[in-house]
Amino acid sequence: MTSSTQRREDISASRVPGREEPYLVVEDLSVKFPTADGLVQAVSDLSYTVEQGKTLGIVGESGSGKSVSSMAVLGLHDMRRTYMDGSIRVGGTEVVGLDESKLRRLRGADVAMIFQDALAALHPFYKVGSQLSEAYLAHHPSASRRDARAKAIEMLDRVGIPQPDRRIYDYSHQFSGGMRQRAMIAMALVNDPKLLIADEPTTALDVTVQAQILDLLQDLQRDFGSAVIIITHDLGVIAEMADDVLVMYGGRAVEYGTCKQILSQPMMPYTWGLLESVPELDSDPTQRLLPIAGTPPSLLSPPSGCPFHPRCRFRDHVPGDLCVTQLPDLEPPIDSPDRLKRCHIKDTAAVLKTDLVPSEA
């Protein structure tokens, strides 16, 4: 047995079995990037957890910090140009500040990632099979090349690629878009990860392929029992996949609850805006979609107070200029202690009822 597998077991041993902590715990995570223009506050004070077998959906616009926070779980940022604070625990192992060699043994083994745009994310110069084998061999150093190839074929078969024993010799550009994303998923699952992070896994795909990929992810999650984080700006994907939902805005969590809570009883104006901007199948096709006015905030100089206030239509429900001066806490709304929202409006349910629902009735 080589020393690297030995060390891998040490990490596993450090996880206390029976401890009641969810598999992934993110606590007060802040990620900042120094740039020529100043410090970019990509993620501020973010906390969430994901349990084994559960799916967390993270939604938000571009630049809301959703990808940055999940890449931090794998330590994928260039640490020389990133300031990270807070805590990320994966199966009890603290990831923030973990040294590179230990991080490496975590990446792709315990935590795997599926990226958006599989064409760019797969290497154009290597055969798909060899990229899969490589991922397997990286964490099974004693395995033979033949084992790794068999594993690659098995995984491609598992994600529904026909004739996997031949397709392993193809390059990624010879695959269709959906097949590439399947191959990407196969590569992520090759080491049976306990946590799978899917960063916009279906964004570049057409709707039918998107549905197939989401089904596949759900099947695989059932079989592997892994914890899944799905990052998307598509609330349809959230509705289909997520158990819990985290809504992010300007690098912060603005609403956090179960999928049902967030989608049926959203409690934060930004979430309202997101839901309003989704076209409905049975709505009047001539009716204009309702976008959220304005643009996402600059992370170089975030707005004062609530980051959403420059775009918020509901500021008159808040006394004074609280929205502009004070950052609302992420706290449970009245009468629902099991969820969190970041908004100064005290009784959001009432505002939702009076200002939003009647217009649809």
Added chain:
Amino acid sequence: MLGYIIRRLISAVLVVIMTSMLVFALFFYGPSNPGQALCSGVRCTAERVEQINVALGFNDPVVDQYGTWAKGVFAGRTVDFGGAPIDCPAPCFGVSYQDRIPVTETLSERFPATLSLAIGAAFIFFPLGLLLGVLAARKRGTSIDRGLVGSSLILSSIPYYLVGLMAYLYLVIFWGVAPQPDYNPITENPWKWWTGLLLPWVVLGIWNSTAYARFSRGSMLESLGEDYVRTARAKGLTERKIVVKHALRAAIVPVLTIFGLDFAGLLAGTVFTEYIFGINGIGRTALLAINNQDFPIIAATVLIAAAFVVLANLIVDILYSVVDPRVRLT
């Protein structure tokens, strides 16, 4: 693939033919007077010049002269300078006006020196430049990066002939730490071949490596930012594998293109290097031929350069299809 190569070779031949016509036109329609250049010394009279012009056909229309020359390339010919006719077997690119030796003979005799120089220098500047470039890219923004980029800019902004002369002056003449540059065929004395070329190799290699360092740094930075490199990192590969197998493999492709053309340029004659270090290769021969209006040599060296560049382009394109599976040659 084979069809592609054949088509490219045909177009390569066409390019070389066109180049030869162009060289002829430039030389003979330009302000040249080969008869005068050939007839040097005090006894040179107008009649003597005219005699030479008639004997060597310089008064004939340029098209005819080209025809004679081109025929010689394939069939060989004899050239009469007014003494004993000189036999010039095919492929005959003419006979040097200066030393009256067939050009083919002279250049094939001098080519090994240039080839030795080019290969030796390439063995220094390609790996060295790539290594420094990768290192700078990996350490982007650090003092190592800035030091490498800065020193490479400074070195490459000093004209090459100055660097070469200074190196020769200090290392060989003043300090005597480097062996006297000289070309000895490797077949005769490998040790002397090596020591004689050492300084030119190092000077040419290091000076050229600066451009490669900057170029491969840029290419490497680009590929390090690619999604597939992030994927490689997310797979848990070692840093060495990420950099070498995933990033460098893609970064090396554009560097290879430049290398192909540069190397062809070196084979066509490293003019400064050969001149400064007194190595009798193609470059030095070409330079002297220009001074002497020795047209056959000029034409042949230009053609060699054209042929190498076209060939290098072809080889680079074929290499592309080997390195990048997305490239299909059709």
